[in-house]
Amino acid sequence: MKPCYCGSNQSYETCCHPIHQDVTLAKQPEQLMRARYSAHLTKDVDFVVATYHPSCHAENEREAIADSINSDWLKLEVIGSESGNHENEGYVSFRAFLKDNGYEYCLAERSRFLFEQGQWFYVDGEIDDSIPPKPLTVESVKVGRNDPCPCGSGKKHKKCCG
Structure with a gap:
């Protein structure tokens, strides 16, 4: 099982x-936000562009969006979700590193x-x-033997690339 890039406790295949295959499966804003973050790690520029609101004219910003996607993303922390002023509006607070x-x-x-x-x-x-x-210091990027392997295998580092 490959863990999902968004940091949920699910596999990428189920999260x-x-x-990414059908955006209408995101039933809550947090699901879309997590999928947008994961799209950054899978380098899916088309998904990110397509999930901007039409008023944003994201297609005109495709190159800048691609630059963002090509950054070296480390992790996502979702702080919380809340409803907006009406049922078709929602907010998600997060930190992406x-x-x-x-x-x-x-x-x-x-x-x-x-x-x-x-x-x-x-x-x-x-x-x-x-x-x-x-x-970033050597200590801050050092992977412990019992930490998840950074390759994304889902195994402990010592049983995989360590």
């Missing part, structure tokens, strides 16, 4: 992969989603830029 040039950066956002035309769409978000980058 985000079905939504990436590494770049020896630093770990945190994208912290409260994202807004709308349900239209039978599916959820990402609209926009409020970014919290108060979290400073942290220098």
